[in-house]
Amino acid sequence: MTPQRQSIFRVLHGSTVHPTAEAVYHSVRAEMPSISLRTVYQTLNDLAAMGEIQAIDLGTGSIRFDPHTGPHHHLVCDECGRVQDVEAEFPGVTVPDADASGFEVRSTEIIFRGRCHACAEPDGGAHTQDPASTTTTEDPPSQEAIRA
Ligand SMILES: [Zn+2]
Ligand SMILES: [Zn+2]
Numbered sequence: 001m002t003p004q005r006q007s008i009f010r011v012l013h014g015s016t017v018h019p020t021a022e023a024v025y026h027s028v029r030a031e032m033p034s035i036s037l038r039t040v041y042q043t044l045n046d047l048a049a050m051g052e053i054q055a056i057d058l059g060t061g062s063i064r065f066d067p068h069t070g071p072h073h074h075l076v077c078d079e080c081g082r083v084q085d086v087e088a089e090f091p092g093v094t095v096p097d098a099d100a101s102g103f104e105v106r107s108t109e110i111i112f113r114g115r116c117h118a119c120a121e122p123d124g125g126a127h128t129q130d131p132a133s134t135t136t137t138e139d140p141p142s143q144e145a146i147r148a
Contacts, residue, residue: 007032008043009067012053018064018074018083058083058111071107077116086112 001009011027012019019027025040044065048055054066058074060081073086093108 004039005043012067018066020062073110075112077119078113079115079119082116
């Protein structure tokens, strides 16, 4: 694996926001200032073709990259484009026989659209449009430790 590929892989796995290629580029550039956006695009496409990551279109205007390659679903904020994984299973989601016409369903991906907690705050908080920076709006993990 090339150092560029390693660095891009690391950025994706350290992220829960399903970043765009541009967001990955900005993060990778922090440790690899000479890398080009073209190289980032190429590497992301290569990793997706290898099945190491998923390239997904969630209707937010840009392809997003997801290190989680197993079956899962997504919450998508209509206002800021924030994306969050949903691991739950929805066994009741099936295609009625009348509509299936012999179609064999191999996988189901559900997108729940709405408004994230940061966008739902009356004052909008310190929320920004940049999906790469939305991690700061999540609950601090230390709260779990305190409760336990
Ligand atoms: Zn939002
Ligand atoms: Zn995902």
